[in-house]
Amino acid sequence: MAETLHIGRKISKIRELRGIKQEALASELGISQQAVSKIEQSADVDEEALVKIAKVLGVTSEAIKNFSDEAALNYFNTFNDHSTGAFNNFHCTFNPLDKVLELFEENKKLYEQLLASEREKVQILKKQS
Numbered sequence: 001m002a003e004t005l006h007i008g009r010k011i012s013k014i015r016e017l018r019g020i021k022q023e024a025l026a027s028e029l030g031i032s033q034q035a036v037s038k039i040e041q042s043a044d045v046d047e048e049a050l051v052k053i054a055k056v057l058g059v060t061s062e063a064i065k066n067f068s069d070e071a072a073l074n075y076f077n078t079f080n081d082h083s084t085g086a087f088n089n090f091h092c093t094f095n096p097l098d099k100v101l102e103l104f105e106e107n108k109k110l111y112e113q114l115l116a117s118e119r120e121k122v123q124i125l126k127k128q129s
Contacts, residue, residue, distance in 0.1 A: 005043065007050065010067040012040040014057050016103055028056040069100070 015025055026036045029052060039045055039053070047061070054061040 007045045007064065008040040008042040010064050011045065011050075011053055011057070013069070014059060014064060014067055015040075017099065018057055020057065025053070025056060029053065 015022070022036045022040075023033045026033045029036070039049070045053070050061045050064060054064050057064075
C-alpha cells in the first residue's frame with residue numbers, strides 16, 4: 001500500500017508518460033540528473049519542489065499526489081471523437097497499455113544489465129580470493 005503514497009514514483013511515471021527524460025526534467029529545474037533520480041526514489045517530496053516539478057511536467061501538484069496507474073489508463077480511455085473544448089482536435093496517438101508494456105520491457109532490460117554487472121563483480125571477487 002505504501003507504493004500508492006510514493007510521490008517520487010508518481011513523478012517518475014508521469015515523467016515517463018509525458019516522454020520526458022530525467023536529464024530534460026533536471027535541466028528545466030536547474031538541478032542535476034542525479035538529483036532528479038534521488039527525488040524519484042523518495043517517498044516524500046517537499047511541497048515547493050513538487051510544485052516546480054508539476055509545472056515542468058504540465059500538471060498540478062495535486063495531480064501528482066493523486067496519480068495512479070489505473071486513473072491514468074481511465075483518463076486516456078475516456079478520449080473519443082466527440083471531445084470538446086481545448087482538446088477538440090486531440091487524438092491519443094498511443095495505446096496506454098502499449099506504453100506500460102514498453103516501460104516494463106525497459107525496466108526488464110535495466111534489471112538484466114544490473115544482474116549481469118553483479119555477476120561480473122562476483123566473478124572478479126572469486127578470482128581475487
